[in-house]
Amino acid sequence: MKNNQSSPIESVESISRIGNQPPSGENISFDTTTTPFSVDSFVLKLFNLQDDQAERINVHNEPDGLHVYIRLKPVPCRCNACGNMTDKVKGYKIRKITHSVITNSPCFIDYDQRRMRCTECGKTFVEPNPFAFPGEKVSAVTVYNVLQDCSRPHETFKAIAERYHISPSTVLRIFDSHVNIPRRKLPRYLVVDETYAFHTAVSDYVFVMMDYETMDIIDVLPSR
Numbered sequence: 001m002k003n004n005q006s007s008p009i010e011s012v013e014s015i016s017r018i019g020n021q022p023p024s025g026e027n028i029s030f031d032t033t034t035t036p037f038s039v040d041s042f043v044l045k046l047f048n049l050q051d052d053q054a055e056r057i058n059v060h061n062e063p064d065g066l067h068v069y070i071r072l073k074p075v076p077c078r079c080n081a082c083g084n085m086t087d088k089v090k091g092y093k094i095r096k097i098t099h100s101v102i103t104n105s106p107c108f109i110d111y112d113q114r115r116m117r118c119t120e121c122g123k124t125f126v127e128p129n130p131f132a133f134p135g136e137k138v139s140a141v142t143v144y145n146v147l148q149d150c151s152r153p154h155e156t157f158k159a160i161a162e163r164y165h166i167s168p169s170t171v172l173r174i175f176d177s178h179v180n181i182p183r184r185k186l187p188r189y190l191v192v193d194e195t196y197a198f199h200t201a202v203s204d205y206v207f208v209m210m211d212y213e214t215m216d217i218i219d220v221l222p223s224r
């Protein structure tokens with residue numbers, strides 16, 4: 001396998017959210033054999049692609065957002081069942097990946113994923129790609145940005161979901177599958193009390209739990 005195919009995780013940190021401007025124009029299309037890629041290096045970086053990795057790229061607007069069609073150049077792939085190298089293509093299937101690198105508009109990669117057939121064992125498998133993890137509908141860069149935002153205490157799942165044009169349940173799923181918060185042990189003495197609070201929707205009092213020995217607050221709940 002060629003080593004110029006970076007995995008989704010490798011260059012995630014090099015791509016940050018692009019503030020205001022989407023890639024300019026509608027229906028930008030270029031053939032990698034004729035287009036000098038220095039001009040388009042910005043677009044390539046945005047999609048975690050190396051200069052010689054894409055066979056075809058087409059940028060176009062649709063009612064639901066900006067769509068970037070990408071087909072990668074064919075390279076021999078290793079069969080994950082028997083390890084044989086093969087370049088036999090079984091077919092193509094478009095995979096829509098949410099790629100929220102532009103904050104003011106939803107952006108999708110319409111990845112024309114190539115399915116390979118092993119010439120030794122006959123099994124089929126998809127080519128490796130730099131955009132998203134297997135079976136994931138959200139790009140690795142978007143997952144990274146969501147996790148970054150989840151680490152800020154004032155953020156809510158709903159606000160993050162709106163920012164990246166995904167559902168709150170997707171944010172929750174990303175958080176749950178990547179963040180492992182170990183369960184805390186109960187203190188030796190747990191003290192509880194209700195205390196007056198100005199702004200709770202449920203009651204005038206909040207329910208406070210404390211560790212009697214350290215006097216650390218363990219949790220504050222909206223009501224008993």
Ligand SMILES: [Zn+2]
Nearest residue numbers: 079082118121
């Ligand atoms: Zn095989």
